[in-house]
Amino acid sequence: MSLESFTIMRHELLLTLAFLIILLAEVFTREERKERVRGLAIIIFAIVTAVGFLPLPEGSIFGDMYRATRTTSLMKNILNIGTLIVFIQSYTWLGRPENRDRIHEYFMLLMTTLTGMNFMISAGHFLMFYIGIELATIPLAALAAYERFKNRSAEAGIKLILSSSLSSGILLFGLSMIYGTTGSLYFSEVAAEVRDMPLVILGFIFFFSGMGFKMSLVPFHLWTADVYEGAPVNVTAYLSVVSKGAAAFIFVIILFTVFPVIIATWEKTVWVIAVLTITIGNLFALRQKNMKRFLAFSSIAQAGFFLLGFVGGNQLGMTTVIYYALVYIFSNLAAFGIVGIIADKTGRESMDDYDGLYRTNPGLSIAMMLAMFSLAGIPPVAGFFGKFFLFVAAAEKGFYVLVTIAVLNTIIALYYYLLVVKAMFINRNETPIEPFKSDSMSKLGLALCLAGIIVTGFASGIFEMIRNLSYGI
């Protein structure tokens, strides 16, 4: 390996380095100072994130098994931003006595999954892709079971590992069929050999199902709600945002670069799955009372919106998928952040507990309102721009029926997002959540999210930059 290959793999190598530093720090820190590992980890990761933005050379190594382009760097940077916010938001929670002896585990596991996601995004070979996806998933199961003294958390871990191993199996089966018909696992060679043959289509469908599990698309979504509810809030936030975003990124890359020949087939599949995911996710979200389950189902519906960018196979589609992922990271992390803060301070996480929140905690309520509006796609926050451009991308290829179904679904979604706003601002409550002061790290995390929610929409430069790095079929 030359020096150049180091810079090409800088995202992954830096993460590994950070991982090792935290491990050493853990070993060499005295017992009563273990808490300081949190701050160190966040600072190191902030540096990793910043370095990721440096414009360094791109290229491919390991005989084209690993490729880094400016597009993949952009995707990794977006995931880094999301993870950084998750880290900042978990600061307080990690300081609790029951978590104190396992702080380093949390950071190391999360960084491992992030490394896996980075490898997955940079894959140029299905084997590399598969290794990445496993590296990303297995530590997540451990993280979901992080609060192992809680039954629900352990249950979430088991559910996640079982369902994801099933989905990996299906995915591998599909890949083996594709290998059988095309004789290769390299993306470039598979792309040249893919034909509209039954076995390829079957393989593709299996591959699609596997990815559907990762992105929690209907009908592969059943694990989502239980895992999201059981896992610690910060892990849930990570699962629903970064993990889902990474899956969406690699999915769009593979669809656009490996399977462009059979677009006529997959765009129908994507069409149907998009409609199912958005509608069913919305309908289930309507009746949820637990905030984490509520956000879980709403995030299923949001995953369906990503598919609107896939369906046309156009450059604008890829742009909007990446852009929407960025917007979604900020909005959803803000929502999860607030749920986390409130659960942390008061232990309450039902929607009824939020009644009258504005009168006791106005700042949090306004932040939550902005997050809900952004998720619902209401101007002037970024979610509006994200959704609007996704719809434009689908409409560009003439999918007007799909767009109509999707926009009508945004009204259903608006209903349940407004229920949260209603609880906070309109409902009265005899025992409201007491006024409390959040600590500075929670505030910082929330401020980053809110800044993102507001700036990402208005600053057209972000959209244009993503557009320049995207490509269509």
Add this chain to the structure above:
Amino acid sequence: MNILTWLVIIPLLTITGILFVKDARQAKIVSAFGMGIQLIVSAIIVYSYVALRKAGVTDEMVMISSYEWFRSLNIYYTVGVDGISVAMIALTSVVVFAGVFASWEMDDLRKEFFISLILLATGVFGFFISLDLFTMFLFYELAVIPMYILIGIWGSGPKEYAAMKLTLMLMGGSALLMVGLFGIYFNSAPDGGELTFNILEISKITIPIEAQRWFFPFTFVGFGVLGALFPLHTWSPDGHSSAPTAVSMLHAGVLMKLGGYGAFRVAMFLMPEAANEMAWIFIILTTISVVYGAFGAIVQKDLKYINAYSSVSHCGMVLFAVLMMNRTAMTGAVIQMISHGLMTALFFALIGMIYGRTHTRMINEMGGLMKVIPFLGVAYVIAGLASLGLPGLSGFVAEMNIFFGAFEHPDNFHRIATIIAVSSIVITAVYILRVIAILLLGPIRDHHFDLLNDAKWYEKLSIVSLLAGIIYIGMAPLHLSDIIRDSVMPIVDKLL
């Protein structure tokens, strides 16, 4: 900077100001100050518009300026006005100004109330000055969403139900509208070239007729929901009656006009062929709106419901006139928007003030109020007379133009529709006079009412500013219709 952009910046500055003041009393002073400046800026805009036209500028839109926003999608922040939008801006600033004074005595969460109210106004102003469909749509949604909070927190009666119903129906309308806008955008360059959201540029080309047939109904109905098009008007009575005074004023007075304005500025102007083909469907629906709304008002007992149904009827008349597609009727439609905006805002303000004194809105629980609160009573009578179209007040000018224009069509369909719609004037007279008789005249029903106070200074200010508009338009209609008339022509020309 373009003076039109100030219409958006001043409300935003006002909101920022409210955020930083200490108590609620200062909040309302800041709001009144900000909206006062807004009123002055609007007056300057009207004045300079008239001056431009006098100087012989014949462009369709004037005071245009444009800033690039999303380059790759060709989205610009483009503003500009013609006679119609200038008139609407003037209306909006008067109603918002009056609305701030009408809610001088809010008790709960006053800062938040004024912030939401002015945010709503920002959306409305932005909508009227936009020439780019994207920005227009953004402002449109921005105007709708504060309604939820305004009705939900400060409303009365079944406010949560009404707020949710109103928001979901209006956002549903805007969802349909969004699909329509995509249809327009992707057909805005049929001969190749760059796609655009700019209204002026799209109006120069002809959108393929198949696309028009698909997307005209989406766009028209999308705006129609806000314009209370039958059968999608059901949000209006519930919403208006639950909303707090200033919100009803602003919503019935201005926000519903967004629907009518958008219907002809976007749907009909950009897709004239389909508009001609499908007009008959919507003429039937709007005729039903006009008559049904008026009949609905007769049977109501709650003052706000009466006025809400009356708004359905009058806003139906706006859409009805727009669909007649000639100069006289279109001019009438715009005058009707202004006239109804002032009139209904006045009604809702008065109802709010009466309710604040009597604590009931049921007309049969009140009576003889003219004796105890003569100022409010007289203002109510004048608003009522304007509503039923008495010459010398604004309603007459509007309805005269509308029905004259509608009857210009020689065919039976249009004439029968016109005759049916005209009958609403009689029905309007019935419910207006009935309310005046029961509410204001006759013996005082309840001895508590003897002790009521008449209007305070801020209430008078609110009422007088609206009354002045109604009387001014009624007495000197040509000042207004001259501004509108020429700007209607480009739209009518495309429709013929």
